[in-house]
Amino acid sequence: MSAGTALINTNGVAYDAFDPDKYVATYYSTIAGHKEEGDVLKFFLDGLNDAFKSGDITGKKLLDVGTGPIPNMAFCAAPWFEEITLSDFSQKNLDFLQKWRDGAVNHMGPVFEYLLQLDKSGSMEERQDELRRKIMNMVFCDVTKPNPVASTAVDGVIFDAITCSNCLEVASITLDDYAKSVRNLCNLLKPGGHLVLEGALEQTFYRVGEFRFECTPINENQLRDIFQKEGFKILSFQDLNENYSPHKDENNYSDFKNAFAMVARKLEQYK
Numbered sequence: 001m002s003a004g005t006a007l008i009n010t011n012g013v014a015y016d017a018f019d020p021d022k023y024v025a026t027y028y029s030t031i032a033g034h035k036e037e038g039d040v041l042k043f044f045l046d047g048l049n050d051a052f053k054s055g056d057i058t059g060k061k062l063l064d065v066g067t068g069p070i071p072n073m074a075f076c077a078a079p080w081f082e083e084i085t086l087s088d089f090s091q092k093n094l095d096f097l098q099k100w101r102d103g104a105v106n107h108m109g110p111v112f113e114y115l116l117q118l119d120k121s122g123s124m125e126e127r128q129d130e131l132r133r134k135i136m137n138m139v140f141c142d143v144t145k146p147n148p149v150a151s152t153a154v155d156g157v158i159f160d161a162i163t164c165s166n167c168l169e170v171a172s173i174t175l176d177d178y179a180k181s182v183r184n185l186c187n188l189l190k191p192g193g194h195l196v197l198e199g200a201l202e203q204t205f206y207r208v209g210e211f212r213f214e215c216t217p218i219n220e221n222q223l224r225d226i227f228q229k230e231g232f233k234i235l236s237f238q239d240l241n242e243n244y245s246p247h248k249d250e251n252n253y254s255d256f257k258n259a260f261a262m263v264a265r266k267l268e269q270y271k
């Protein structure tokens with residue numbers, strides 16, 4: 001198969017094609033991210049720091065959805081939570097995270113160093129130890145299912161907060177799927193709980209090695225509309241503004257037009 005020719009429908013199938021090593025090497029080997037993607041990695045990490053620095057997003061149990069091989073959201077959240085669950089659709093990613101947790105891979109250096117420069121809280125060793133200690137579970141998750149973590153160690157748990165990056169647009173093919181995935185996540189969150197969500201806007205695919213994974217090309221208005229209809233109040237929403245360089249014209253690895261970092265709260269009346 002030639003490079004970039006396999007377009008994979010990600011809606012619940014074929015995540016065996018996702019290679020964690022290639023994903024990390026392509027998008028996370030330096031803080032500059034992939035050369036086609038402008039400053040999007042910095043934007044995502046700055047957005048995470050902005051979300052957690054006030055200390056308003058806190059509680060006992062946190063779920064990170066679609067972690068992939070990258071526990072960056074959990075790194076920022078860890079000081080504010082007691083028990084963290086990482087989750088993903090791909091067993092390869094869960095195995096990769098386990099290797100990181102056991103100290104057998106150390107791929108998070110550039111990202112964690114950048115986050116630590118921003119929040120200036122503790123040493124790298126302390127923060128990584130805290131994160132590893134607080135991760136209680138790493139479980140299978142399928143956001144397209146009404147109970148995304150059914151039959152796992154956290155089946156039935158209602159979380160105080162959920163984090164999720166670059167996953168919902170990847171797990172969905174249509175906007176209707178996207179809205180259902182939001183509803184499914186909402187079922188796992190306590191009323192009043194926070195959701196920190198980051199992702200790509202108007203992206204039709206991204207690539208890992210020779211595989212292109214199809215995405216829902218959602219825009220800001222569609223996203224806001226879905227979250228409001230599904231019982232969330234959007235507390236903050238940032239997109240790639242003039243402080244960040246945009247995606248370049250080359251579209252070999254991804255084709256997003258913009259990116260967003262959002263904090264939302266589940267309305268109290270949504271049980």
Ligand SMILES: C[S@@+](CC[C@H](N)C(=O)[O-])C[C@H]1O[C@@H](n2cnc3c(N)ncnc32)[C@H](O)[C@@H]1O
Nearest residue numbers: 066067068089090141142143144165166167171
């Ligand atoms: C682009 S990667 C994002 C990884 C990481 N969160 C990040 O921001 O770099 C998309 C992730 O979503 C996961 N994923 C795909 N479909 C999913 C589904 N239906 N439910 C949960 N996770 C899914 C993939 O296995 C992959 O780890």
